[in-house]
Amino acid sequence: MGISLTARIALTIIVVFLFAMGLTALLNLHKFDQLLTQVLRDRLAFTVEDLRSNLETRLNLGLPLDTMRHVQDTLEQRRLDDPNILSIEVFDPDGLVLFGTDRSFIGDLISPRWLDAFRSQATEANGTPGGGDGAAGGRRTFLVHDHDALVVGTPIVSNLGDNAGGIAIRYARAAIDRTVAATRRELMIQAAVVSAAVGFVIVLGVFAVMADIRRRLARIEDQAKALAADMDAADESGAGPDHPGLAHAAGDAGEHGDRLGAASVETSPLEADFRRFGRTAREAFGEIMRGRREIRRLDEMD
Amino acid sequence: MTQRPPGPASAPAPVRALSAIPEAGGGAATLAPGGAGTEAGASAGPGKAKAARTTLASRMLLVRLVPLTLVLLLGALATFSYIAVNAFEREILPEVDAKAQAVGQAVSETIGKAIGHGIPLGRLVGMGPFLTDVQRNNVGLAYLLVTDTNNQVRYATDDTPEGVLSTFDTISGGNDVTVAEGFARLQVDYRDTAIPIRAGPREAPHGYLHVGVDADYVTTQLMAIIYDILTVALVSLLVSFEFLLILVVVFVTSPMRQVEALMRRGQGGDFSVVLASTGGHGDEVKQLGRAYNAIVRRLGDAYHELLQDADEVRAAQFDSGAIRRIEDILGGLRRRFTIPTREFRRAAAPSSLLRVRVPLFLFIFAEEMTRPFLPLYVRELHTTTLWLDEALVLALPISVFMLAIAIITPFAGAWTDRLGTRRVFLIGAIPSVAGYLGAALAQGVPDLLVWRALSGFGYAVIYIACQGYVAIHADPGRRVSGMATFMGAVFAAAICGPSIGGILADRVGYAPTLVVSAGLVLVAAVLIHGLLSGTADHQDTERPPLRLRDMALVLRNGRLLALLLLSAIPAKILLTGFLFYLAPLFLTDLGESQSSVGRIIMVYGLMNVLVTPLAARVADRVGNLALLVGGGAVLSGVGTLAIILDQSAWMVALAVFTMGIAHALAISPQLVLVQEVCARECRELGQTTVLSVFRLIERLGNVAGPFLVGTLVTLYGYGDAMAVTGLGVMVAGAIYLGLRVMTDDSRHRTVAP
Structure with a gap:
């Protein structure tokens, strides 16, 4: 089965077009994922910063972190604000969980990856007194991508610049993935619709561009066939x-x-x-x- | 290519020779006249006119198809991006609102506490800086402002838009309708969230905190990828052009020209040739070819029957007059027409330089894709400490790749002559694909070096194989345009490869991008297998290998040495040392993404494409080739040295830009200059040998470049290493110019006035 010139040219343009659409879709989706994660991270960072400033205010009044009993209630309240928050933990400088929305974690050690991220931020924050400066506090949050969660945390520093521990929020990665997957599905459908429409226009366009040459070739072919038929007829008759x-x-x-x-x-x-x-x-x-x-x-x- | 099957005993063998003479840039087979008394061989004039006519037909088709593709491509990408922005806004804006709400809640609580301590809303201190600080720490917030219960603004962030403030001025103290209208106006540009400020949970609001998010926040954020999308559109257009060009020429104009040429032979009475390949039942041009073949074969059958009749009658005839009459009839036919009875000669598939263009384009594309990230990939793999400094380790894979090319190139020409372009291309594709796949799976620098050497081997072999095809098929009178066809593919790939490589590396990672490169080489191999099938792709004579004695003779020429050491090698050092090695590392260090690195490297190819055609004209007009060659070196050096003004991505881009222009200006005159300064050697050894020696030595610059610049990076860091490299190239160029002036040898006109 052969393929006509029109189909060959149209197919080529369609293939290149699909490559461009695919790459554009990839770029858009990647940016979407990035943007969604960034907005979410900002929101979570703001929440941990707010919690940190409350803790630092009390820390600066001389209360040790592990004695702040109200913290447990505050954390649980914040946890209820967003169902996608898996847990919020407050831990000491060694990574021992002091308070947490999941009480079974209390007394456990945070994961080594968190601890590394926390320590690198804490090192930078060391010597920078925590002023309990509320929502306006300068950012020193860390971000860890766990397999099931996005973890945003920050060190807690006293006004003397001592590292008192840290606080971290675990946000369900599944929630982001769900949104991204739903958007990806929607975009793929839209891309398919656009591609089908453009593919159709490409075929029509190429058909129109090639119409003249095709017509001429067909005319010559007809003449050639007529000539061959005349030869046969002349011979047979x-x-x-x-x-x-x-x-x-x-x-x-x-x-x-x-x-x-x-x-x-x-x-x-x-x-x-x-x-x-x-x-x-x-x-x-x-x-x-x-x-x-x-x-x-x-x-x-x- | 020329086939001469034996003719029938009773009929003379067709006398006219059939040969396929490809034409650069739109080539096809034409039939060379050789016999007498036929119109087909009348003159070259009509042939040229017809060639021009079909080239015009190709252009006309491309002129219609390329804009059609452009419009549809841009339209579709814009439509799709618009749809995407809407979908993204629907998902992201609620998140942004949630963030605005969270921020607003916390800020209003803080203000509420202060009011709870007895400070009236209008007497709060430091509110402006406080709100500004919150805004700056929360990306996406356009403003924060505090109003009293009458909507009069008390405090606002520093850069609150004037429009917002004037809206609040309008509605402050106004009635409900005014307030509603004002807020409706505000919502057009901003998503404003108002949060009451209370001193206690049950107290009436003392005022409101307004948090504004730019309504176009998502669109603004997505604009960050607009350059990427435009790059994709540009690359897609170039790729479309490459494919359409080959489709139109190989499947439309070349076969049509071939049919046309055969018809012209037929007009002169020569019906001895049929088209070899008439498969592809849907192909309109092939259908025409089949119709032509049917007519010619029908004539052949009739002629055969006539000869059989004649033989029978002659055998039974005793009347010499009747036999003479039969001979007269046959002689008359033979004089007027050339018709074989059994075997027709078969016209080979039309050759065209463009047949190698798309496979070569894809192959170079594959390698160019690695440019923006290869040193960074090495850095990622560099887990074990080698005896070299890290900067030099990062340079190693590029140098090894270039070394493999330098070593293999002198042999690749002879292999192509012997085995043909198609076979050598396919052989070269094996180490290439293995090289990319191996590099993708490499566990450390040592094995990466092996894979890059394999890729270099494949690169050299394939590049020279394609060059060989051009050498065979380019019309001797149009070698330059033949070479332009070849270089066009290289330049187009140099534009497309880095940009797409950067985008892919950014999104899917280095190793998967290398796998994509391997895939592209495979596609190129499949295409070359199909496109060169049945076409002549190797020389009848094998070129002699490059001898050391010849090299020594050429290199004894002081003027050539000066050209090599002061212009050609520095240019290559700058190319591999700066563009391939330093630029990706430096730009990443400056915070640029891989996509951005790819786009900046792409500028080099772009400038090459734009300036090269102009450079030839400038060279003809200026006449002073040494000035262009030396000036090009100085220009590229100055552009690179400019980094001392500001160590930024813009200055690196400027260096790439000037380097692209400078190299385009210098490369063509450089080759002519080589032939001029080595006039004697060219006469003795031949131009090809002299140019081969020049190219071989020049390639040492490719090998040394990354190492030299890597050493400078170790000593001075990226910025200063770039400046020192630029200074070196600039000084070398200036010395070359000075030497030419001192020897009063700088004026070499390329074209007679």
């Missing part, structure tokens, strides 16, 4: 060179050439070439037929 299809060979374009060519608004150089070729081919065929008739006549005379 026994008319030989007197067959009407060959008789007009000496004319400018030949009967079939005229008949078919007359319909064309413009005769392309290729068509003109074919007419001249056809005329010579008719002449040649006529000569051969004439020769055969002559030879047969000589044979009959004998």
Whole structure:
């Protein structure tokens, strides 16, 4: 099964177009994921900063972190604000959980990855007194991507610059993934619709662009077939060179050439070439037929 | 390519030779006239006119198809991006609102506490800086302002938009309708969240905290990828152009030209040739070819029957007059027409330089994709301490790749001559694919070096194989445009590769991008397998290998040595040392993403494409080739040295930009200059040998570049290393110019006035 030029060209453009659409979709989705995570991270960072400032205010009044009993209630309250928050933990400088929305974690150690991230932030924060400056506090949050959660935390520093521990929020990665997956699905459908529409327009466009050349080629092909048919007919009918299809060979374009060519608004150089070729081919065929008739006549005379 | 099957005993063998002469830039087969008395061989004039006519037809098709693709592509990408922005806004804006609410709640509680301590709302101290600090720490917030219960603004962030303040001025103290209208106006541009400020949970509000988010926040954020999307559109357009060009030329104009040429032979009475390949039933041009073949074969059948009749009658005839008459009939036919009875000669598939263009484009594209990130990938793999400094370790894979190319290139030409472009390309694709896949799976720098050497081997072999194809098929009178066809693919790939490589590396990572490169090489191999099938792709004679004696003879030429050491090698050092090695590392260090690095590296290819055609004209006009070559070196050096003004990505981009222009200006005149300064050697050894020696030595710059610049990085850091490299190239160029002036040897006109 062959493939027409129009289809071949249209397919090529469609393939390149699909490559561009795919890459654009990838770029958009990646940016969406990035943006969603960034907005979420900012919100979570703000929440931990707010909690941190409350804790630092009390710390600066001389209360040790592990004695702040109200913290447990505050954490649980914040946890209820957003169902996608998996847990909020307050831990000491060694990573031992002091308070947490999941009480079963209290007394456990935070994961080594959190501890590393916390310590690198705490090192930077060391010597920078925590002023309990509330929502306006300068950012020193850390971010850890756990397999199931986005973890945003910050160190807690007293006004003397001592590292008192840290606080971290675990946000369900599944919630982000769900949103991204739903958006991806929606975009894929939209991309398919746009691609189908554009694919259709591409086919129409290429069809229109190629129409002229296709028409001309078809005209020449018709003339060629007519010429071949004339040759067959001349041979089979026994008319030989007197067959009407060959008789007009000496004319400018030949009967079939005229008949078919007359319909064309413009005769392309290729068509003109074919007419001249056809005329010579008719002449040649006529000569051969004439020769055969002559030879047969000589044979009959004998 | 030329086939001469034996003709029938009773008919003369066709006398006219058929040969396919490809034409650069739109090539196809034409039939070379050789016999007498036929119109086909009349003159070159009509042939040229017809060639121009079909080239025009190709152009006309491309002129219609490329804008169609452009409009549809841009329209579709814009529509899709618009749809995406809407979908993203729907998901992200509630998150932004939630954040505004959280921030507002916390700030209003803080203000409420202060009011609870007895400070009236209008007497709070430091509110402006406080609100500004909150806003700056929370990306996406356009403003925060505090109003009293009459909507009069008491405090606001420093850069609260004027429009917002004037809206509050309008509604302050107004009635409900005015307030509602004012807020409705405000919501057009901003998503304003008002949070009451209370001193205690059950107290009436003392005022309101307004938190505003830019309504176009998501759109603004997504604009960050607009350059990426435009890059994708540009690359897609270039790729479309490359593919459409080959489709139109290989499947439309070349076969049409071939049919046309055969018809012209037929017009002159020569019906001895049929088209070799007429498969592909849906292909309109092939259908025409089949129709042509049917006519010619029908004539052949009829002629065969005539000859059989003649033989039979002759055998039974005793009348010499009748036999003479038969001979007259046959002689008359033979004089007017050339028709074989059994075996027709078959016209080979039309050759075209463009047949190698798309595979070469894809192949170079694959390698260029690694440019923005290869040193960074090495850094990621560099887990064990080698005996080299890290900066030099990062340079190693580039140098090894370039070394493999330098070593293999002198042999690759002979392999191509012997085995043909198609086979050598396919052989070269094996180490290439293995190299990319191996690099993607590399566990450390040592194995990466092996894989890069394999890739370098494949690169050299394939590059030279394609160059060989151009050498065979370019019309001797149009070698330059043949070479332009070849270089066009290289430049287009140099534009597309780095930008797409950067985007992919950013999104899917380094290793998967290398796998994509391997995939592209495979596609290129499949294409070359199909496109060069049945075309002549190797030389009848094998070129002699490069001999050490020849090299020594060429290198004894002091003027050539000066050109090599002061212009050609520094240019290559700058290319591999700065563009391939330092730029990705430095730009990443400056905080640029991989996409951005790719776009900046792309500027080099872009400038090459834009300036190269102009450079040839400038060279002809200026006439002073040494000035262009030396000036190009100085220009590229100055551009790179400019980093001392400001160590920023913009200055690196400026360096890449000037380097692209400078190299485009210098490369073409450089080759002519080599032939001029080595006129004697060219006469003795041939131009090809002299240029081969020049290229071989020049490639040492490619190998040394990353190492030299890496050493500078170790000593001075990225910025200063770049400046020192630029200074070195600039000084070398200036010395070259000075030497040429001193030897009063700088004026070499390329074109006679």
